[in-house]
Amino acid sequence: MTQFGRSRKVCWWLGLIASSLVSQSFLAQAQYPGQASDKMSVSVKVPIKAYSFNLQDIRLTKGLFKENLEREGKWLLSLPVERMVHSFRVNAGMNTPKTGSLTKMPKPLGGWEGLDMELRGHSIGHMLSGLALQYASTGNEVFRKKGDSLVTALGEVQRVLNQDGYLSAYPQQYIDRNIAASSVWAPWYTLHKLFAGLTDQYTYAGNQQALDIETKMAQWASKKLAPLSQEQLQKMLRNEFGGMNDAFFNLYAVTNNPEHLKLAQLFYHKAALEPLEAGKDNLNKAHANTFIPKLVGEARDYELTGNEKAKTAATFFWNTVVQHHTYAHGGNSDKEHFFEPDKISEHLTGNTSETCNTYNMLKLTRHLFTWSAEEKYAEYYEQALYNHILGQQDPESGMVCYFTPMKAGAYRLYSTPDQSFWCCVGSGFESQSKYGEAIYYHDDKGIFVNLFIPSQLTWREKGVTLIQDTNYPEETTTRLTIQTTNSVKMQLYLRYPAWAKTGVTLKVNGKAVSVKQQPGSYITVERSWNNGDLIELTYPMTLRLIPTNDNPNVAAIAYGPIVLAGEVGKSNMKGTAPFHDPVDPYQYYGYDYSIPDNIPHILNIQGKPVTDWVKPVSGNPLAFETVSAGKSIKLEPYYKVHQQRYVVYWNLN
Structure with a gap:
């Protein structure tokens, strides 16, 4: 999620069924045909070929994904509720201590959750979802109880605010500025996370208060938006709003309240969606994670209303992104933006593949798979899950990446336990907590x-x-x-x-x-x-090349579905990733990876097949080494190469 300098006063972004097939109900947020039908009031309006199981009905038993899930769960449990809701309480005037009691104040969360950040509160919505997903994935009551505590605290904030149901960590003035097309970061994006998290608490953890809070928030939103003209709405929607359309469609699926359907339809962004409905690739220079959630909402629209234009837009968008804008590991974007189609080799930088993008692409992929049950959707899901999402988390610290650099010699940069809270930290709380959802x-x-x-x-x-x-994938x-x-x-x-x-x-x-x-x-x-x-x-795995879609002499190496990365040392690696100027946190800047000049990224293969110059390492599954002219380089699965420099795309001579 990029921010632009305030000097220009521009802060907005560029940019089935579980119980019976008869009911054909839908689960809300991140929800697909078939899940939690006892929570649904609206039935599907379109043909479905594959229904989801309830996440509660699937348990991971061992392995890499279970280990990631457990590390993420520990992180969620380590964050005290008092710190999570501190900014919400400040906004409601609830944290004014008596003289001498300043030491009792909770320590605010840092990074993008700091009290001076306009996006504050977004991570708490993700945490609501993460706790609900952890509870559904494990059955561990500790996650449900912590979610209950967080919901109770937010309910008290909403009561004290007493603003027609409004609930946020920032004042309504931010929404007013957005409506007026004035400078502000992304207030509706932040509210989307809260709406989604409350829906998840209701559907996955059975928290009725969460639905009550969310319904009151929707009442406020209706009152706020009802007076606006179409022109005002479309100006407002130029700013990043996450998946507010998706959130309201999901709430409508739960309540069958026509006001919630109307709210969802108000978040139809014509400039972004109409070209996609017409089969036009309008993604060049667009902020990727501003776009993708809108199409998840379009998929939901199609499912709940039968809107064929929404289906066309969602399907065309998915095909366009996967076929023309996607790197070998399943991610997309350079410096958070799409670029010209079929120009991958020109965009192998240190700021590629914002992880939120892949989180949202997998959401969209699940919707499309349920409509057709085509293997290509499962294929992409595996590609992005094993190589990007699994590799987002550092197994040593449990922290997660914002970008996954494709620049030769770069390395991953990780979050901190309580001082980062980038968008990808928030979506990571969810991605790393719901690995069971797409297996069956x-x-x-x-x-x-x-x-x-x-x-x-x-x-x-x-x-x-x-x-x-x-x-x-260590065995076939x-x-x-x-x-x-x-x-x-x-x-x-x-x-x-x-x-x-x-x-x-x-x-x-x-x-x-x-x-x-x-x-x-x-x-x-x-x-x-x-x-x-x-x-x-x-299924025997074989070595293969994944060339960039614009240059066959620039390619990644894969073994079966697993993208391999060359390990090229740890020299001159430094620090974690601030991603924003510490003096002016609203000024985005890149990161200097200080890549040594001697990092090997050219392989002299002389037209030989990959099996001639990449050989397995004996006794080490999924480990290989290059044997072309020059120094031998060890190759490991990309998801395993942490805390060191690597090469994914090679120049082949």
Whole structure:
């Protein structure tokens, strides 16, 4: 989320069903067909081919994703509620201590949550979501209880403010400035996080007070926006507003209140969305994370109202971004902005791939997958999840990245426990807490297995538990075990990844099964399943190049779905990432990675295939080394290369 210097007074950004297929209900925020139908009041208006399971019905059992989830949970629990809500209480006049009691004041959170920052409060919305997602993912009551405490504190702030339901860490004047098209950061963006977090607290953690608070906030929003003309609204929407359309569509899905639907539709940004509806790529120079959440809202619009234009915009946007604006690891943007399509090689900088963008692209991807059940959506989801989102978190400290640099010789820069709170820290609280959500889907006949992550799925309506055991991607086989009291006839739709060019081995109870499908599809296995039935699925991985879409001589190296990075030393690495001038925090600036001149990034391959000049390291799964002319360079999965310089894209001679 970029800010511009105040000298020009410009601060706005550039820029199914769980219980039954019959109900066809939708979960709200980050929600997809099928989840938490008992919380929904509005049914789907469009055909759905794959329904989500409730996040509560999936448990990670071991491995990299579970470790990330646990580290993120510890971080969320380490932040006291008093510090989280301090800025909200200050805004409501609730933190004026008596003489001599200054030492009892909570220490404010720092970075973008500082009391002098116009975006303050956005992280608390993400924390509400993160705590709810952690509770859903683990069943650990400590997350629900902390979420309850945070909601209670916010409810007290709303009561004391007594402003028609308004709730924020900043005064309404920020919204007024936005409406007047005056200089202000992104107040509706911040409110979107609160709306989304409160919805998540209601849908995932069952907190009724959260819905009550949110409903009052919506009443305030209706009163605030009702007098505005279309011209005023469109001027207001030029500023970054996150996914306010998505948030209100999700609230409408819960309440069936037509006022909430009307609010969602007020956040239709014509200048951004009309070209996409017409099939026009209007992304060049646009602030990427200002755009992407709008399309998540468009997807929600299509699902809840049947608006075909919204479907067209969302689908065209996804295809455009993935095909023409995406790096090998699934991220996009340079200095937070899209650039000309098919110009990846010209934008390998130290400020590539804001992690929030990928967080929101995965949201959009899930919507599109439920509409069509096409393997390409699962393919992208795996690419971005394993390489970008998994790699966002430093396993040593638990802290997360804002950018993931593609510049040769750069390195990751991480947040701090309580003094950063960039947008990507907030979205990271969610991304790292909901890894179970896209592993499995279902239709009325069976289960889609989209991701190969050690986990347990309980499909209560069918009386079936599916246990997935694997060390993927360090091994190429995943094992699926059926647990059921009674024999059940059911289909399994096993994803056959497009990268698995050398074929597949499939066994059921030790017996080989012939596979006629091709990579980039689903293998359907239908039978009456009994307790203990075992499916073994093996997709051999191979080395491959992922060239930039504008220069075949600039390429990344991948092994199966895993992007590899060359480890090129730790010399002259320094500090964490401020990303903003400490004197003027509203002035954005880049980061000097001080890359040594001798960082190797050119490989002399002489036209030979990748298997001739990249060789596996014995005894070390997913480790390789280059053997071309010059010094040998060790390659590891990009998600593992932390606390050192690396190369993802190589110049090939």
